[in-house]
Amino acid sequence: MAARAWCSGMADPLVVVLLRWTDARARIDPLSGEVESDPRGAGPSEADRCALEHGLRIAEAAGGRCVAVTLAPEEATELLRDALACGADAVLRVAVAPWDPRVPDSGAATARALATAIRAELGEPSLVLTGDHSADRGTGSTPAFLAAELDCAQALGLVRLSYADGELRALRRLDRGRRERLAIPLPAVCSVEPAGLRLRRASLPSTLAARTAAIPVVAGTVEAEPVTAHAARPLRPRAKELPAPREADPRLRLLRLTGAHEEREPPRVVVTDDPAEAADELLDYLRGKGYL
């Protein structure tokens, strides 16, 4: 594995940033449940924009190339032009048919199509970056499948990512405000949360150059595995088995099961007219949950 990593001094490490083309303001018809999306409003999510900024910085620090890749129909060309303008060395669109709501989601198929296209057009990547819940329709499974396809490490939920002295270090957000420090072996697939930094604003000269640049396209398919229906019946979730409490006394067992007398943080309703106080409450809450 180490032979593929850039820390071995191999020239021209390749950082691939996967950008998911999505309409963050799609409308859902309350009656039919139909999703209406508008290509004009579509673009990368904030997490993907963060991933691109990470990619640009890491490629710069490692003296490598940063390539933005999307798996999307032709309308997504604008997204790649923006990535080029921001400083991506190259871009690639893996062309797929417009979204058909009848075809089921498949993170595996998305990952396969991406891996095939990246290997064929760009070579073996040293690092693949993407926003959390990216690349496919937000199932969040693509990075894992992709790591399997590319046979490399995976890290997710990253809020900080830095590359120095041939080492990729990251900070991962855990629940309850905890953090996990990671040293990520390369090659790797990393997905980042929209936190810590914002995508840079593209300069005018690079924007102008990107406006007329040719955008390479390769054909890809995301044929999902056909779904076999074994039986059709109403959904009845199975009962969840819980181990019996250990207490000897039946009354204590009952109390344990109901959760009474147990120490926990009660829900609170905060009512305040003072904006500063309200802001403090919110900040405390976010800090408590580990978002800040």
Next chain:
Amino acid sequence: MNQRYGDISFEDRMAQVDFRVAEEPHIVVDTDVCRSCTTKACVHACPANLFVPTAEGGILFNYEQCFECGTCYLVCDGGDAISWSYPDGGQGVVFRHG
């Protein structure tokens, strides 16, 4: 709370509009000037209701849900009380049915 049947609340009305909120405000109000303003025309003329008078006679302002129309600085009696500009390129209001 004097909302009539059939109307929607102002918040719901604004929630239908796509705003890409920039990091930095593109409206800044010098509330020292506002304190001496008797008309405070911006408060009711702004179609996005961004300006709120405070008890001390100043103005509390928002920039996030701005239509970028320019009404506020044109009706402002206080001369330079409202520093107004377009938000950064690509940010701000995005109309789909304009």
Next chain:
Amino acid sequence: MRERAGPASTAVIVDQPRRPDFDAIVVGAGPAGSAAALELARAGHSVALLERGPFPGAKNVYGGVVYGRVLDELIPRWYDEMPVQRWVTRRQTMVLDGERSMTVDFRSQNWGSAPYNGATTYRAEFDEWLAGHAQKAGAVLVPSTVATRLLRTESGRIVGVRTDRPDGDLTATVVIACDGVNSFLAKQAGLVPGDQAAHTTLGVKETLALPRKTIDERFGVSANEGVDIEMLGCTQGIPGGGFLYTNAETLSVGLVLGLRGLAESGRRPEEILAELKRHPSIQPLVRGAELVEYSAHLIPEGGYDTMPRLVGDGLLVAGDAAAMCLAAGIWLEGVNFALGSGMYAGRAAASALAAGDLAGLREYKRLLESSFVLADHKKLRKAPGLVLSERMQRRYPGLVCDLVEGMFTVENPRPKPGVRKLLRASAKRHGVTLRELARDALTGLRTFG
């Protein structure tokens, strides 16, 4: 310090660039800007088309109908490809007073087939379509980019614009400012006279969703036919008017309110709009519709007498930036004037570039004067004053409704009153002397005749 475009921004003094980046920069990819860029690109000049929104049309709102005839000169058979919601085949002028209304309703099926007349559209779609033509012709569209300041030489020649992007100065031989009603560029060039608030109105609009079939039934149209209603007397005494028009599956209903009147009234725009929507003539049309977008935009309604100077040294001004909006009561047009002025600006710039002499930019004014753009405005220069006058806004709607109500209320056994008597009585009731009535009628005749 971040670069921003606002009322306080000023031009930057620079040296004459040795080799400009582009032949022309067009600021604003609305109908004026895209028409200008299209003309220039077709003439073989390099053009940058700057747009501050993420896509053309993102910042734009209009009040009803696009009259595309002038597009015949730019895009043959434009009506076959333009994104149209409905073709207007029914046009109403409505005068409202209290719970009454008087409507003049005209329908022509001629407007429902080629070569058509007016269409309703969404600006996000229309503006993007036109900008697409400019791009196909070779113009470089640069979205999400604000032109913040003019670049000017010591001698006063405009040689480009500064944008809000890093490393953002862009130079050109000619700059065409199509940067909309607030036009900070025209102001920086010192071309805009006087008090803008006095002749600017605020337009607010609701787009309301209804099933296509319901719209067809309520408005008495079918297929792709649509209705445009212009209203007077629905603004609570604030100088202005109202409009309601049909899209394929939405209605757009809105108000135009004079800024000064609005500021003095103490009323909120959406409240006045809510009252219009409750009027017995409007309520049945919009009932049950769901709000899909609320929008607002300023409109330059002062007409010919309030236009800025249209030509500067190396600079042309077109569209709303040049106050090319015709608000003359029975005619309410803007997009067509933007298209026309942009087209002629592009044409004048192209020939000045080809001749290598910027004095040729003055040709722009002549092209406008010999066409509808300035001819209509000049002819109707008195119309905004008349339409927005106190009598027209506050007295005539009631007077008209009184008169018509008197004519059609049957008060048997009393015999019918004569029209002259009714007119005299309702004029008196609304504090209008017959002399004023005659004078306004004469002004109207002179203006519109």
